[in-house]
Structure formats: structure tokens, C-alpha cells
Amino acid sequence: MARLGMVPPLITVSIVKSISFSVYESSKRTLLHQPLLPFRSESLPSYAALCFLSGAASGAFIALLSCPFELVKVQKQLEQLLARSGAFRGSPLAHRAAATVPGSPVAQRAAPLSPVSGGPHTASSWQAAKDLYKLRGIRGLYIGLGSHTIRDSLGTGLYFCAYETTKRLLSSPESPPGPLTHFFAGGVCGVVSWLLIFPVDLVKSVIQRDALVPGDRVQHRGFFHCLTDIYCRQGPGALYRGISVSLLRAFPIHSLNFLVYEGVLSYIRRSDSVE
Numbered sequence: 001m002a003r004l005g006m007v008p009p010l011i012t013v014s015i016v017k018s019i020s021f022s023v024y025e026s027s028k029r030t031l032l033h034q035p036l037l038p039f040r041s042e043s044l045p046s047y048a049a050l051c052f053l054s055g056a057a058s059g060a061f062i063a064l065l066s067c068p069f070e071l072v073k074v075q076k077q078l079e080q081l082l083a084r085s086g087a088f089r090g091s092p093l094a095h096r097a098a099a100t101v102p103g104s105p106v107a108q109r110a111a112p113l114s115p116v117s118g119g120p121h122t123a124s125s126w127q128a129a130k131d132l133y134k135l136r137g138i139r140g141l142y143i144g145l146g147s148h149t150i151r152d153s154l155g156t157g158l159y160f161c162a163y164e165t166t167k168r169l170l171s172s173p174e175s176p177p178g179p180l181t182h183f184f185a186g187g188v189c190g191v192v193s194w195l196l197i198f199p200v201d202l203v204k205s206v207i208q209r210d211a212l213v214p215g216d217r218v219q220h221r222g223f224f225h226c227l228t229d230i231y232c233r234q235g236p237g238a239l240y241r242g243i244s245v246s247l248l249r250a251f252p253i254h255s256l257n258f259l260v261y262e263g264v265l266s267y268i269r270r271s272d273s274v275e
Contacts, residue, residue, distance in 0.1 A: 016066055020058050021261060024160055027054035044168060052161040059156030063149040068141040070148065072128045074208045079128075144208040147223045151204045155197040163189035163258060182262040183255045190254025194246050199239035203227050 031050055032039050039050040132140045166185035171177040177185075203226045210220055220226035230238050 012069060016062060017257070019065070020062050020156065023058040023061050024054050024156075027057040044165065047168070048161050048165050051164040052157040054157075055160035056153040056157035058160070059152035059154070060149055062156065063145065063152040066152070067145050067148045068129065071141060071143055071208055071212075072125050072132070074205055075128050075132070075212055076125060078209065078212060143211040144204060147200075147204040147207045147226075150223060151197060151200045154200060155193055158196055159189050159193040159254075161189075162192040177262075179259060179263070183259045186258030187251035187255035189258075190250035191247055194243070194250045198243050198246065199227065202239060202241075203230070206230070 040046045166188045
């Protein structure tokens, strides 16, 4: 049964990744051939800027698709926390009581929580999404879209920029990049993007958490207010709490991600040339 529960996330991640890479490549080709823009692929700074903007465009587009999924994930984390604390009573809108739980990890960092064993059952992700829609309409599924777009635009822009820059620095016209270069560059871009975007991801999760509780408990007025509030009250270390786990996962995951991507892309290009 646990394996069956992995199927929907795997399908969703696969679709989102495919769209992300497609929008990135399309944006890069479009920007590169704009006569009014000074992008040149032979210049590394110019090419890095091109990759960043193309990645940012991809991230902004993906944010429109992934925001409802991540909002439901935050709500599920809150419900699981309530179930652990004994405050959860099976209500489909249990998130309304989430702010009463002291020390919420979602407020500090939206870290994954393990399912509650032996306790009350929380609603499924599909049921949670339907409850949000019934309560707030289609706009309810896009709570925190602004902060989500900031995170995905910056994060995806840095992600592709770091990958393409590292790949170019490790190769040359006489020695084109191979699988080892793709593997290493993918790991570097995963680590670099997480280091720079981690505080933004934290703020995004806190803003969504705030929006899922009753209006009189909302603590932050917007992205920058939330960011400065966390920094001033808890110090700069709070913005990176829990980052070690993300960094440990980032290198191998994104190394394999780009290794597979470049391999598939190379296969498609060879197939097209044969035809």
C-alpha cells in the first residue's frame, strides 16, 4: 500500500520536470534569437544570464501548476502535526487550528513529517484540496502564489544557470562534456540553488501556513515582512534551519536528474539525425 501511495507524486514530479525542461529550452532558444537582446552563446557571462532568465521563465510557469500541490502538502503537514499533538479531530479543515500548536515545524521549516501511526487519520491530499476549494474557491488553491513564484523563478533560474556555467567551465570545444561532467554539474547546481533559495522556500512555507489558519492569527503581511521578521526575531541561522538534510539530498538527486536528461536528449538528437 505504501508503494501505491508513491505513484501519484512520482507521476506529478515527472510531468512537472518535463514541462520545466521544455519551457527552459524553448525560452532559451527564443531569447537567443531576439535581435534586440545582447545574448551571445560564446560569451560565458552572457550565456549565464541567458540561462538564468530562461530558467526564471520556466520557474514562473511551473509555479502556476505546482502551487496547489505544495499548498495541500503544507496543509497535510499541519494536520499530521495536530494529529501528533492530539489536537486533530478529523475535521476536513483542521488547518484552522494549526496556529495553536506550539513550535510548529512548518513555521520554522516545512520539513516532511512522517505519517502518524496509531493516531487519527488525516484527510487524503485529494480531500484536502476539495476542502480548500469548497471553503475559498479556486483562489484558495493559489494562496501564497506570489511567494511561490518568487521562489520558483529565482530557484529555477539559479538552478539552470549554475548547471550550464559549471558544465561549460568543465569542458571545451576540443573536449565536449560527457556523462561525468553532466553528473558533477548537476550536483553542483542542486547544492548551489538550495543554498541560495532555502530562505525563500522557508518564507513561502510560512506564508502559506499563516494563510491556512484563521484570519486573526495571520502573523505576516507579505513576503518581505515575513523574511525580515524571521531574521530579526530568530537571527540569520533560522533562515537555514534544516538545510543540511536538503543539501545531502540535493547532490545525488540532481546529479542523476541531469545525467538522465542529457542522456535522453543525446538519444533524441541521434535519432533525429538518422531520420
